[in-house]
Amino acid sequence: MGETPGPTIFGIDVIWVATLLSAVACMMVLVALYAATTARNPMGRRVKALADRREQLKAGITASTSKRRAKLVAKNETTDRMRAMLSGLRVLQDEQLKAAQKKLMQAGIRSKDAAVAVIFGRLVLPIVFGISILVLVYGIDYFPDWTPFKKFGLVAAVLIGSYKAPDLWLQNKVTKRSDAIRKGLPDALDLLVICAEAGLTVDAAFARVARELGRAYPELGDEFALTSIELGFLTDRRQAFENLSNRIDLDAVRGVVTTMIQTEKYGTPLASALRVLSAEFRNERMMRAEEKAARLPAIMTVPLILFILPVLFIVILGPAACSISDAF
Known part of the structure; x- marks a missing residue:
């Protein structure tokens, strides 16, 4: 004769589930007894953690100091090269440099070398993007269907945008x-x-x-x-x-x-x-x-007309349209 199956709930053997839960309960009781009988020393653990953290900070400060010095040396060399190039081209003026430094301070950037980078970006970005767009538009004729006016407008927009990009980025940071x-x-x-x-x-x-x-x-x-x-x-x-x-x-x-x-x-x-x-x-x-709250109704008019009203009409008139189509 076969073995009599035990009671089940939703196809799961009740005896097997009870055995598993009993094992888990016994394990939790053993863990609780171990935690209750084991003496703890939170102060010693805290002191050990602080000592380990102090050693990590010492090692990290030493490593970060050497890395920071290496980065500063590399950054100063790069800045000196930019400054030498701009001075050779006669485009690095003291007034322009002071204005850039003031904008950088207002943006929260304390480094004075960043002013040279901003002025260097104004000079280099139009050259790089200008040559790229000229080759793209007139060299390989990537837009053959465009009129000469559209091509000229694209080239002019790229040149002006690349020249104003550092100032726009800086002004955005200042505003925020x-x-x-x-x-x-x-x-x-x-x-x-x-x-x-x-x-x-x-x-x-x-x-x-x-x-x-x-x-x-x-x-x-x-x-x-x-x-x-x-x-x-x-x-x-x-x-x-x-x-x-x-x-x-x-x-x-x-x-x-x-x-x-x-x-x-x-x-x-x-x-x-x-x-x-x-x-x-x-x-x-x-x-x-x-003032922002007063402008909100005018701002919400366009999204309301384009996105909310069509969905509302579909929800309201959709069942009626379906009933009419079924009737015919």
């Missing part, structure tokens, strides 16, 4: 960074007011605000931390505030800098002036948000 700083400026001024009323000095207040807002607004925290450092070692504190206004392309920051300079010069109360500026900036931010 300025918008990020504008969002956090009212909160930063409120914290400055609190720090001033608590009795902190100006440089200590800037350092405190940079530490508190560094995670929420890293760009603003970076600028405030740099200003705090400059206030600590520059002989003329006015120069530190002017450097802040030069590094940030915002009228609001220029207003704050003017207020700080007047406070330093005439000894006027800092907290009251910053409180007024903070209220103005918050009202400006609210007005900007209301």
Whole structure:
């Protein structure tokens, strides 16, 4: 006689499932007993982890320092070659270099060598892309059906676009960074007011605000931390505030800098002036948000007509059209 099959649920043997669950339960009980009876030393484990991390940091700092030095040497050699080439062509002017450095500071790029790279890109990109598009359009005649006017327009657009590409990229970074700083400026001024009323000095207040807002607004925290450092070692504190206004392309920051300079010069109360500026900036931010909300209906009109209304008509009229077609 054959063996009697056990009870099943959905085709699965109940006894086999119960045996498997019992084995898992026994294993968990053994693990719990081992964890309860084994003595732990969390402090020793923490100290060991810190010691290992310290050794890793020492090794990493040594390796990264050598790598950083090698990169700086290679970068300086490349920059020197670019500078020599631009100087030989008589296209590297001091005013142009200072303007590029100012734009780079406003974009958050501290390296002065990047200004030479930007000017070098303005010179090289039109040559490279210009020769490529000339060969493509007139050399191999890649667009045989185009009129001469279209070909000339394509070549001119590529030349102008390649020349303006570094400036457009830089301006885009400046705009994004300025918008990020504008969002956090009212909160930063409120914290400055609190720090001033608590009795902190100006440089200590800037350092405190940079530490508190560094995670929420890293760009603003970076600028405030740099200003705090400059206030600590520059002989003329006015120069530190002017450097802040030069590094940030915002009228609001220029207003704050003017207020700080007047406070330093005439000894006027800092907290009251910053409180007024903070209220103005918050009202400006609210007005900007209301302006975007007012523009939203006009912006949504085209997507509504092109994408939402056709689908709505299909959903509403589709069943009726199907019923009519079935009736006939």
